[in-house]
Amino acid sequence: MTTASVEELRSRTRALLSEFDPADTEPLDFLRARFDAGLAWVHFPVGLGGLDAPRALQAVVDAELAAAGAPDNDPRRIGIGLGMAAPTILRYGTDEQRSRLLRPLWTGEEVWCQLFSEPGAGSDLAALATRATLGADGVWTVDGQKVWTSSAHTARWAILIARTDPALPKHKGITYFVCDMTDPGVEVRPLRQITGEAEFNEVFLTGVRIPDTDRLGAVGEGWQVAQTTLNNERVSIGGQRTPREGGLVGIVAGTWRARPELRTPELQQRLLKHWVDAEVLRLTGERLRQQLTVGQPGPEGAGTKLGFARLAQELTGFEVELLAEEGLGYDDWTMVRPELVDFNGREAGYRYLRAKGNSIEGGTSEILRNIIAERVLGLPPEPRTDKDVPWKDLAR
Ligand SMILES: Cc1cc2nc3c(=O)[nH]c(=O)nc-3n(C[C@H](O)[C@H](O)[C@H](O)COP(=O)(O)OP(=O)(O)OC[C@H]3O[C@@H](n4cnc5c(N)ncnc54)[C@H](O)[C@@H]3O)c2cc1C
Numbered sequence: 001m002t003t004a005s006v007e008e009l010r011s012r013t014r015a016l017l018s019e020f021d022p023a024d025t026e027p028l029d030f031l032r033a034r035f036d037a038g039l040a041w042v043h044f045p046v047g048l049g050g051l052d053a054p055r056a057l058q059a060v061v062d063a064e065l066a067a068a069g070a071p072d073n074d075p076r077r078i079g080i081g082l083g084m085a086a087p088t089i090l091r092y093g094t095d096e097q098r099s100r101l102l103r104p105l106w107t108g109e110e111v112w113c114q115l116f117s118e119p120g121a122g123s124d125l126a127a128l129a130t131r132a133t134l135g136a137d138g139v140w141t142v143d144g145q146k147v148w149t150s151s152a153h154t155a156r157w158a159i160l161i162a163r164t165d166p167a168l169p170k171h172k173g174i175t176y177f178v179c180d181m182t183d184p185g186v187e188v189r190p191l192r193q194i195t196g197e198a199e200f201n202e203v204f205l206t207g208v209r210i211p212d213t214d215r216l217g218a219v220g221e222g223w224q225v226a227q228t229t230l231n232n233e234r235v236s237i238g239g240q241r242t243p244r245e246g247g248l249v250g251i252v253a254g255t256w257r258a259r260p261e262l263r264t265p266e267l268q269q270r271l272l273k274h275w276v277d278a279e280v281l282r283l284t285g286e287r288l289r290q291q292l293t294v295g296q297p298g299p300e301g302a303g304t305k306l307g308f309a310r311l312a313q314e315l316t317g318f319e320v321e322l323l324a325e326e327g328l329g330y331d332d333w334t335m336v337r338p339e340l341v342d343f344n345g346r347e348a349g350y351r352y353l354r355a356k357g358n359s360i361e362g363g364t365s366e367i368l369r370n371i372i373a374e375r376v377l378g379l380p381p382e383p384r385t386d387k388d389v390p391w392k393d394l395a396r
Helices: 004-020 026-036 055-067 080-092 095-107 222-238 247-258 267-293 301-328 350-361 364-377
Strands: 113-116 131-133 141-149 157-162 174-180 186-191 200-211
Touching: 004 026, 004 055, 004 095, 026 095, 055 267, 080 095, 080 113, 080 157, 080 174, 131 247, 141 157, 141 301, 141 364, 174 200, 200 364, 222 267, 222 301, 247 267, 247 301, 267 301, 301 350, 301 364
Parallel strands: 113 157
Antiparallel strands: 131 141, 141 200, 157 174, 186 200
């Protein structure tokens, strides 16, 4: 169905709603039926939750379903699955992997996490040291340590990159896997953040067994596969669709309008600047999504992620100043293991602290500037002396 029209999608959505009335259907049953009807992510292939339709038409389906009070799959809880694992599985997975993994991922029955960063490999991700070796029985054994793993404590599956050939240069000896988080060799330990909450984790992998059928892409081509994940990650963090004055800027502007006693001329100038920046970012994101309708995101997503991180930090700082002592009222340091990050639903003090991570997660702002300079603008690359050296000979 490459020429799906708005009308066709509306009538398919209405047919789903009449067969599965949200008022008396279990939310999970509804979500499964929606997936099977191809209305989960309409740009995915038929049989995998989609209709091969233009991505932009998803908004038509979403609006019909929201108006009918249909349950959604709570994207905040399963963001890594939806935004990063799914596009990678779609592009590199076998037919068997796609049909086994995508449905429970989309319905939220199976949460995903991302086992990429390591204590010695963050910005320089290709330096990673977690080892995977293939046994004669066709099963890989994985040993190593990952870190900063969001949602590892709720995840059923992980996307994992590991070194499979230390004799090759660092980008070449990496392979990409789907890792079962219930394997007895997976140990998840909480890591507390500046907010006091432990939304992410350290993950220790000791003799973890991964069947070769859970490899994504060819052996040694994990770096290329990971680019699909990372490009999608930047879009998924920085490129969310919002209406004008949606999201954080709307919250802050709402406080400004409702609380005239807080205003000063200096704060007004700053709010106006942030408001304009938010609008520019929103429109840039809109343009980026139009490009996405025709393929996988490229390095351009780095720009929206960069802008999003800067704006989130400026706006949350502004909000705390605006609210003065009220804004500082975040002082409960009880250990919490959140299932999701409800950024906009929280208090200003939490938002201010949590936004600090925005310029680190999904690639630091410095690294994103390098990506834009080299891969978008074509400026001369950073000197890289270790590119052709076998990974095992690198100083670590
Ligand atoms: C909230 C949060 C959630 C996260 N969730 C996950 C997750 O689920 N899964 C996962 O795998 N990872 C996750 N991460 C990890 C994140 O991807 C890394 O923290 C990030 O890539 C930076 O790596 P690093 O912490 O090792 O810092 P480093 O790479 O050590 O960087 C330290 C500093 O040096 C700068 N720097 C490094 N290299 C260069 C360079 N070439 N040019 C200029 N400056 C440079 C960096 O910008 C940074 O300021 C998360 C991080 C945060 C904050």
